[in-house]
Amino acid sequence: xxxxxxxxxxxxxxxxxxxxxxxxxxxxxxxxxxxxxxxxxxxxxxxxxxxxxxxxxxxxxxxxxxxxxxxxxxxxxxxxxxxxxxxxxxxxxxxxxxxxxxxxxxxxxxxxxxxxxxxxxxxxxxxxxxxxxxxxxxxxxxxxxxxxxxxxxxxxxxxxxxxxxxxxxxxxxxxxxxxxxxxxxxxxxxxxxxxxx
Numbered sequence: 001x002x003x004x005x006x007x008x009x010x011x012x013x014x015x016x017x018x019x020x021x022x023x024x025x026x027x028x029x030x031x032x033x034x035x036x037x038x039x040x041x042x043x044x045x046x047x048x049x050x051x052x053x054x055x056x057x058x059x060x061x062x063x064x065x066x067x068x069x070x071x072x073x074x075x076x077x078x079x080x081x082x083x084x085x086x087x088x089x090x091x092x093x094x095x096x097x098x099x100x101x102x103x104x105x106x107x108x109x110x111x112x113x114x115x116x117x118x119x120x121x122x123x124x125x126x127x128x129x130x131x132x133x134x135x136x137x138x139x140x141x142x143x144x145x146x147x148x149x150x151x152x153x154x155x156x157x158x159x160x161x162x163x164x165x166x167x168x169x170x171x172x173x174x175x176x177x178x179x180x181x182x183x184x185x186x187x188x189x190x191x192x193x194x195x196x197x
Contacts, residue, residue, distance in 0.1 A: 016112035059085040
């Protein structure tokens with residue numbers, strides 16, 4: 001599910017930049033990639049924007065505590081765990097040899113997500129069929145110390161980048177956790193007396 005959401009984001013930003021540059025034939029201006037390869041080098045291809053997952057956090061505001069009841073048959077009731085709502089922190093990194101070009105590409109990203117801060121099924125057809133009906137983008141301005149920590153943790157020199165919080169991805173696997181038989185008849189105490197008499 002996460003990879004599908006990130007691919008939708010990648011395609012939307014890629015298409016927006018293509019329209020702004022007047023050339024929509026380039027499919028990989030924005031690439032879904034990790035920060036580093038197995039050898040510790042930059043994994044973001046040269047002259048592209050890398051879209052990477054930085055963090056996943058649970059959205060606890062809408063968290064349901066109890067299992068959800070689903071009735072699929074008349075004779076029994078099934079229970080499934082409630083959905084989990086997640087916020088993704090994504091980083092878009094411009095890896096261009098020309099610094100001015102990197103800044104230009106970041107400006108395109110900011111403009112794209114300012115123009116369309118909410119992806120919904122009616123304006124983003126790729127969301128149709130997913131459990132997530134809406135993605136909300138919030139620019140996440142990190143303090144310099146936190147940026148330094150992130151780039152040190154990644155093990156790379158700083159590259160021009162921007163971080164967004166993407167709210168809310170819903171994970172809802174409806175695997176049955178338990179199943180109980182439905183009550184079909186209630187026998188009252190007065191009915192029991194009559195049976196015994």
